[in-house]
Amino acid sequence: MSQYTAPLRDMQFILNELGHLDQVSQLPGCEDITGDLADAILAEAGKFAQGVLSPLNVSGDREGARWVDGQVHTATGWHKAYQQFVEGGWNALSCEPEYGGQGLPRLVSALVEEMWNGANLSFGLCPMLTRGAIEAIELRGSDLLKETYLPKMISGEWTGTMNLTEPQAGSDLAAVRSRAEPQADGTYRVHGQKIFITYGEHDLTENIVHLVLARVPGAPEGVKGISLFVVPKFLVEADGSLGARNDVRCVSLEHKLGIHASPTAVLAFGDNSGAIGWLVGEENRGLEYMFIMMNAARFSVGIEGIGLSERAYQRALAYARDRVQGNEIGAGSRDKVAIVRHPDVRRMLLSMKSRNEAMRALACQVAVAMDTAHRHGDLQQRQHSQAFVDLMIPVVKGWSTENAIDIASLGVQIHGGMGFIEETGAAQHLRDARITTIYEGTTGIQAADLIGRKIARDKGLAVGRVIERMHAVAQRLADDQDLQAIGRALGPGIVALEQAVDFIVSSYDTRVAVASVGAVPFLELFGTVAGGWQLAESALVAQRCLKEGRAEQDFYRAKLVTARFYADHILARASGLAHAVIHGGDAALAMDDEQL
Template sequence: MSEYVAPIRDMQFVMKELAGLDQVGQLPSFGDATEDLVDAVLEEAGKFANGVLSPLNRAGDQIGAKWADGKVTTAPGWQDAYRQFAESGWTSLACDPEYGGQGLPKLLSTAVMEMWKSANMAFSLCPMLTNGAIEALVLRGTDEQKSTYLTRMVSGEWTGTMNLTEPQAGSDLAAVRTRAEPQADGSYKIFGQKIFITYGEHDLTDNIVHLVLARLPDAPEGVKGISLFLVPKFMVDAEGTIGARNDVHCVSIEHKLGIHASPTCVLAFGDHGGAIGYLIGEPNRGLEYMFIMMNEARFAVGMEGLALSERAYQQALGYARDRIQGTEAGVRGGGKVAIIRHPDVRRMLMSMKSQTEAMRALAYVVGAATDLAHDHPDEAVRAQQQAFVDLLIPIVKGWCTENAIDIASTGVQIHGGMGFIEETGAAQHLRDARITTIYEGTTAIQGNDLIGRKIARDGGVAMKAVIEQMRAVVVQLNDQDSPEFRAIRVAFAAGITALEEATDYVLQTYGSDIKAASVGAVPMLKLFGIVAGGWQMARAALVAQQRLGEGTGDASFYQTKIVTTRFYADHVLSQAPGLAYAVVNGAAGALALDDDQF
C-alpha cells in the first residue's frame, strides 16, 4: 500500500492560477495570507498528512474503532495523532481569531482539508464534525457558551458532534422526535435516541460537545418545531472545569462498509433521568441554523470525494508503474512492460487524473468564492459570490462524491486481482468513498436542492450567469488553434448547449410537474458537474497555454494540463448530451409504472 503525498504543486496551481488567491489574500480579513504563508502552511500540512495521518489509515480500517460498555476505543495511534493535530494548530486554521482561531481563508483551509481527507478520511471526520458545531456556536451561541465551549473546541481540547438523525428521521428531519423539557434553571432535559452520530463517543478528548436537534413541548409539528441544544458529555462550570457525567451514552456503534475507524454511534439521551442541555439561539429555529451550516458541511463532504479520488489515483498510479505484465501493444519482440504502458490502463489513469483535477479546480474556485462572499468590501460582489456558492454547493457535494465511487472503483480495476485483496489498500478507498454520496444529504437531495432552490427559485438567474461565464471561456478557446484546443472547444461548447437545454427543461417543468422535473434532478446534477468541471479545466488549459507562450514556469507541467483537459473533453464532457437527453426525455418512463409493477 502506498502512502499519500500531498499534490502541492497542483494545489498551488489551482489556488494561484485559477481560484484567485491574490484576490482572496487582499480581502481585509486576510492581511496575513501572503503567498509565502500559504506555501508554508501547505508544506507543513503535507508533512503532517503524509507522515502522521496516512500511515494510520490502513490499521484504522483493519482494526477500527471498538465499543465496549458504553466506551469507544479509537484505532491504534489515533490518540497520539489527534494530540499532535490539535497541538499543531490544525483544528483552528480557518476559525475566527476572536475565539482562538487563525482566521485563514477558506481557500487555504480547503486545500489543507483535502490533505487530511486523502491521508485518512476516517480521522478527518472528527475535526470536520467539530467544525460544524463550532460554526453553529459562532453564529448563535451565547457569550457564555462561546467562552466555555467554543474556545476549547477551536483549540481542539474538546470535540463536537451533530445529532440530527433518528431511526425514523433520516433524510426527513421533520420526523425528529427527541424532546426537550424546560427546567426551572433555564436548562432543558433531553430525551431520545440519535443514530449515525459520527465520533459521538471516543477517547481522544476529555469532553465532547453534542449539538442536538429536539422538540420543545409546545413545538409545532414538522420542521418548524425543531430546536437546537448543546449537550456536553460531561457537565462544565463557568471556568470550563469538568464535572459530573451527563446522561448521554453511546449504546452501540455501527458495523459499516467503510470508514471503520470513525465511530458511528447510537446515542441515548436521557435514559437515566434526562440529559442536561442548553438551548442554542431561539426556540423552533434549529433546522434553520442547520441550514446555515449546511453549505459548509456539504462542501466538506464534496471534498471527501475529491480527496479519495486523489488518494485512489496515487495508489493506482504507483501500482501501474511497478507492476510488470505483458508486452507493449504493437511492439513486436519487445520485453515485458509496466502496465502503465497498456492503452486501457492509461485510459483509466487519465480518467482518474482528469476528473480529480476538474473536481479540485471547481471545489477550490467555490472555496475562494466563499471567502469573497463573506469578506469582500462590496456588497454586490458578496451577493453575487454567495449566489454562485449556493448554486455550486450541491455540485461539489453530489458530483464529487458520485465521481469518487467510480474513480475508486477504477483504482481497484487497475490493480487487477490484487485490487480485490484487502492488503493492497485499493479496496478501502472504494469502501470509504461509498458513504460520501449518502451522508449530509444523498445525491438525490443535492439534485432536488439544485433544481428547486438553486435553479427554479430564482428563475435560473444564477445558473444563466454561470453559463454566460462559460461561454466567455469558449470565446477564449476560439483564439487557440491546435488539435488539443479544438477538441476541448467542441466538447465544451456541446456541453454548455446540453446544460442550457436541461436548465430550460427544469425551468419549464419545475412549477407545473415537480415529479417530472425531479426525475431529472440527479442526471442534471451530474451534467452540471461535468460541464462545470470542464469549464475549470478549459480555464486551466488556457492559463497553461499562456504560460507556455510566455516561456514561464515548468513547461512539462503546463503541457500536461492541456493534455489532461483534452482527455476530459473527449471522454467526460462527451457524456453531457446524453445526460441532457435523460433530463429532458426521461420522466415519462421513470414514472409510468404502478408500485406493484416493479
C-alpha cells in the same frame, strides 16, 4: 504499500497561476496571506498527512474503533496523532481569531482539508464535524455558549458532533421525536435517541459537544417545530473546568462497510433525569440553524470525495508503474512492459486524474466565493458570491462524491484481481468512498435541492450567471487555435446545460415529478460541464505559461493534455445527460409499482 503524497504542485497551480490567492488576498482580513505563506502551510500539512495520518489509515481500518461497556476506544495510534494535530494548530485554520482561530481563508483550509481526507478519511471526519458545530455556535449561539465552548472546540481540545438522525427519522427530519423540556434555570432536559453520530463517543478528547435537534413542548408539527441544543458530554463549570457527566451515553457502535476507524455511535439522551442542554438561538428554528452546519458539512464531504479520489489515483498509478505484464500494443516488441503502457490502463488513469483536477479546481472556485461572501466590503458582491456558493455546494458535494466511488472502483480495476484483495489497499478506498454519497443528504437529496431551491426558485438567475462565465471561457478557447479542440467539447456541453436548465425552469412548477426524475442526471451534467469549464481555464493559463517559457514545461504540457482528455472523454457525455434530464421523466413514472 505506498503512502499518500499531497498533490502540492496542482494545489499551487490553483492558488497561484489561476490567481485564486491573489483574489482572496484583496479581501479584508486576508491581506497577509501571501503565496509563500500559503505554500508553507500546504507543505507542512502535506508532511503531517503523509508522515502521521497516512500510515494509520490501513491499520485503523483493520483494527477499527471498539465499544466496550459504554466506552469507545479509537484505533492504536489515533490518540497520539490527534494530539499532534491539535498541537500543530491544524484544527483552528479557518476559525475566527476572536476565540483562538487563525482566520485563514477557506480557500487555503479547503486544500489542507483535502489532504486529511486523502491520507485518512476516518481521522478527518472528527475535525470536520467539530468545525461545523463551531460555525453554528459562532453564528447563532449566545455569548455564554460562545465563551464556554468555542475556545476549546477551536483549539481541538474538545470535539463537536451533529445529532440529527433517529431510528424512525432518516432524511425526513420532520419525524424527529427527541424532546427537550424547559427548566426554571433556563436550561432544558433532553430525552431521545440519535443514530449514525460520527465521533459521538471516543477517547481523543476530554469532552464532546453535541448539537442536538429536539422538540420543545407545544412545538408545531413537522420541521417548523424543531429546536437546536448544545448538550455536552461533561457539564462545564463557571470557571471552565469540567464537572459532572451529563445524562448522555453511547449504547453501541455501528458495524459498517468502511471508515472502520471512525466511531459511528448510537447515543441515548436522558435515560435518567434528562441530559442538560442549552438552546441555540430561538425555539423552533433549529433546522434553520442546523443547515448552517449542514452546508459547511456538505462542502466538506465534497472535499472528502476529492481526497479519496486523489488517494485512489495515486495508489493505482504506483501499481500500474510497477506491475509488469503483457506486451505493449503496437510497439512491435515482445518485451514485457509495465501495465501503465497499456492503452486501457492509461485511459482509466487519465479518467481519474482529469476528474481529480476538475473537482479540485471547482471546489476551490467555490471556496473563493465563500471567502468573498464572508469578507467583501460590497454588499452586492457578497450577495452574488453567496448565491454562487448556495448553487454550487450541491454540485461539489454530489458530483465529487459520486466521482469518488467511480474513481475508487477504477483503482480496483487497474489492480486487477489484486485490487479485490485487501492487502493492496485499493479496496479500502472504495469501501470508504461509499458513505460519502449518503453523508449529509444523499445525492438524490442534493439534486432535488439543486433543481428546486437553487434553480427553479429563482428562475435560473444564479445558474445563468455561471453559464455566462462558462461561455466567456469557451470563446477564449475558440480564439486560440491550439485549444480549439477543447472548445469543441466545452461549447456543446454548455449548450446542453442551458437546455437542461430551461427544461427545469419551465417544467418544475407544473410537472415537478417529471423534472425530479432528471435531478441526479442534471447534477451530474452540471458537475461535468463545470469541471470542463475549470479545466479549460487551466488550459488557457498553462498555454500562456508555455508561451512565456516558464520553467516546468512538462507540468504545463500535462495540464493541456489532461484538459483535452477530459473534453474528449468526460465532457462528451453532456448531451446524453441533457437528453436524460429533458426526456427521461415520462418512462420512469409510467410503470406501476408492481411492475418494478
